[in-house]
Every structure is written in C-alpha cells, then in structure tokens.
Amino acid sequence: xxxxxxxxxxxxxxxxxxxxxxxxxxxADICCTDVFFADNQANRITNRIFQTYGVKPDFPWKxxxxxFRHLDNNKWFSLIMYVKWDALLKDGNTRMVNIMNLKSExxxxxxxxxxxxxxxxxxxxxxxxxxxLSDSLIMELVSKSYNLTRKKRRK
Numbered sequence: 001x002x003x004x005x006x007x008x009x010x011x012x013x014x015x016x017x018x019x020x021x022x023x024x025x026x027x028a029d030i031c032c033t034d035v036f037f038a039d040n041q042a043n044r045i046t047n048r049i050f051q052t053y054g055v056k057p058d059f060p061w062k063x064x065x066x067x068f069r070h071l072d073n074n075k076w077f078s079l080i081m082y083v084k085w086d087a088l089l090k091d092g093n094t095r096m097v098n099i100m101n102l103k104s105e106x107x108x109x110x111x112x113x114x115x116x117x118x119x120x121x122x123x124x125x126x127x128x129x130x131x132x133l134s135d136s137l138i139m140e141l142v143s144k145s146y147n148l149t150r151k152k153r154r155k
Contacts, residue, residue: 003020036080037080038064038082039129040131041135042129045138049078054071055070055071064082072150073151075151077142077148077149077150078100078101078145081099083117084096088126097130098130099114099117099129101118101126103148104124104144105123105148108125113127114128
C-alpha cells in the first residue's frame with residue numbers, strides 16, 4: 001500500500017517505488033506499442049504519414065482527435081477524428097469510426113469519401129478509415145493535402 005501513496009516518502013519506500021516503476025516501464029517498452037487511434041487503418045495511415053513526412057499527430061483538445069501539421073509552417077494537412085457514422089451519413093447510425101479530413105481541390109463520388117465533417121465542404125473531404133478505401137489511395141490523398149497546405153515558395 002505505501003508504494004501507491006505518494007505521501008509515503010521514506011527512503012526504503014521510495015527505492016522500492018522507483019524499482020517498481022522501472023520494471024513496469026521496461027515491461028511496457030517490450031510488450032506495448034503506441035496506438036493513437038481506435039481503428040487499425042487509422043493507425044496504419046498514421047505510421048505511413050510518419051514514415052513519409054516525419055510527422056506524428058498532436059492532440060490539441062486532449063481527446064481522440066489528432067492533427068497532423070507541417071513542420072515548417074504548422075498548418076494542418078490532416079485531422080483524424082473519432083465520430084459517429086451519423087456525422088457523415090446523417091442516418092442515425094451511432095456506431096463510432098475514425099475519419100480523416102484532408103484538404104482537397106476535388107470532390108469524389110467514391111464510397112468512403114464524403115463532404116468534410118466539421119470543416120469547409122468546398123475545400124476539405126472526410127475519409128472513413130474502416131478499410132473501405134485502400135491505404136495507397138488514402139496516402140495519395142494525404143500527399144495532395146500535404147502539397148495544398150505546404151508553405152508557398154516565393155517567386
């Protein structure tokens with residue numbers, strides 16, 4: 001019990017507590033991997049974005065919504081959210097899904113791509129990250145979004 005109560009600060013208890021924390025950290029490092037999002041595809045795409053652009057999501061609202069930003073200008077090029085299907089389909093479906101918002105100059109008539117949820121419908125789209133779309137198509141759209149939001153070069 002004294003290990004879990006921070007106010008117990010005797011020398012022996014502190015040494016045992018530190019050793020206990022070290023063991024738990026080593027177990028976590030060996031057995032666990034970082035998982036940012038609920039859906040597998042969202043995590044695969046997050047890893048591919050990191051491999052391609054060196055960017056991991058940040059969580060400005062301290063919730064399940066992760067923002068991907070350019071390293072040089074801090075602009076968003078993607079946002080992954082955890083929402084009810086109803087947010088996209090307007091059909092009352094309360095099942096949760098990760099979606100990705102991307103900047104886009106085009107609108108698509110493809111299953112899995114929708115007008116942007118919670119963003120400007122004219123310049124953003126939402127993608128369902130439920131394996132309806134292939135990872136390669138999603139990464140192609142991520143690349144377009146990345147290029148649309150990158151720092152403009154001076155002429």
